[in-house]
Amino acid sequence: MKAAVRYHSRGGNTKKLALAIAEAVGVEALGMDKPLTEDVDILFIGSAVYAHGVDEAVKTFIRGIDVKVGKAVNFSTAAIVKSTYKQVGKLLSEKGIPQAAEEFYCRGSFGMMHKGRPNEADLKAAAEFAKKIVG
Ligand SMILES: Cc1cc2nc3c(=O)[nH]c(=O)nc-3n(C[C@H](O)[C@H](O)[C@H](O)COP(=O)(O)O)c2cc1C
DSSP, X not given: OOEEEEEOOSSSHHHHXXXXXXXXXXXXXXXXXXXXXXXXXXXXXXXXXXXXXXXXXXXXXXXXXXXXXXXXXXXEEESSSSOSHHHHHHHHHXXXXXXXXXXXXXXXXXTTBTTTOSOHXXXXXHHHHHHHHHO
């Protein structure tokens, strides 16, 4: 079973989740400027919400995938909305990449909102989620 982790994080919140997930499954967390170079069974894909949308980097990364991805597992942070699952799912479906039903989401700090999130408990939960996914 081959897994990979890619994330985009402007402020570092989603990066924290990426690092916890990558450590849990024993791979490196890389930014979306690093295209996938080989087929993977599971792609953990991390993003955040900015003005209701995901960053262009997420769109560019997904549109540029030219290897086989068994399934993509979404993880995300946001301050108000609940996850980037739908937006990322739409981009994935345009590429014919299956999106797992399971996702990991937690609040991400934004100004005075949700200070300290993701926190230790969030990171622990993210790691446990990832371990469950890879079995
Ligand atoms: C410019 C900007 C716009 C944002 N817009 C939204 C938004 O529309 N809805 C939302 O739920 N969160 C919004 N947020 C909050 C971010 O989704 C949240 O802080 C997230 O954890 C940022 O992740 P990052 O640190 O990995 O970049 C916004 C944050 C920034 C910086």
